[in-house]
Amino acid sequence: MTTTTFDSPLGLVRVTGDDAGVTAIACMDITADEPAPVYLPEPVEQAVLQLTEYFAGTRQTFDFLINPVGTTFQQTVWKALLDVPFGTTRSYLALTRRIGDEKAIRAVAAANGKNPLWIVVPCHRIIGSDGSLTGYAGGLWRKQWLLEHERGGTGQLSLF
Incomplete structure (x- = not known):
């Protein structure tokens, strides 16, 4: 597994995965203290690119390979x-x-x-x-930020 981080408006984002897909994405209230990996598997590289586009307001969907682990x-x-x-x-x-x-x-x-x-x-x-x-x-402040970001900062959120 490879992990990399990047800054976002909501804090440091950590992306973990391998060639089989991204297994975890999380936001943290800390700063990066590790050097970036030299090699990023394609799904991890695409996740960073697409999330950066999301935060910039130019992406609404994601199409990189995901591989979450759960029941x-x-x-x-x-x-x-x-x-x-x-x-x-x-x-x-x-x-x-x-x-x-x-x-x-x-x-x-x-x-x-x-x-x-x-x-x-x-x-x-x-x-x-x-x-x-x-x-x-x-944190609820991040949830509020994400919902406002997705509605373009204006209007009401649609419940249905």
Whole structure:
């Protein structure tokens, strides 16, 4: 596995992966203290490029190879997250309905919180049924920033 970092408006972004795909993307409140790797596998290099474009406002979708590690249920939830369009939000309840098990709302919320691919698998687009910004591993201020960034800084977010 290769790990690299780059600066973003939300802090230092760490991207980890290999030729089989990117396994983790996270934002951190620290500065880089390691030299950049000499070689970046293609998926990692593409992730850095595409995330940089996302932050610049020139990219809305990602097409690099991903390879998140998780349980079958987590993988199901993460796949459903990929269907939430840029600039929109869904409730946790809507997400549970999407995967076909409305009673699994707590498990869906837990899987959402374990998403290893920040931004790319858009867990930040999942909000409370009342429109509230519920938990976010990167901090609610980052979730708010991402949602505002995706709506272009104007207008209301769409719940559906």
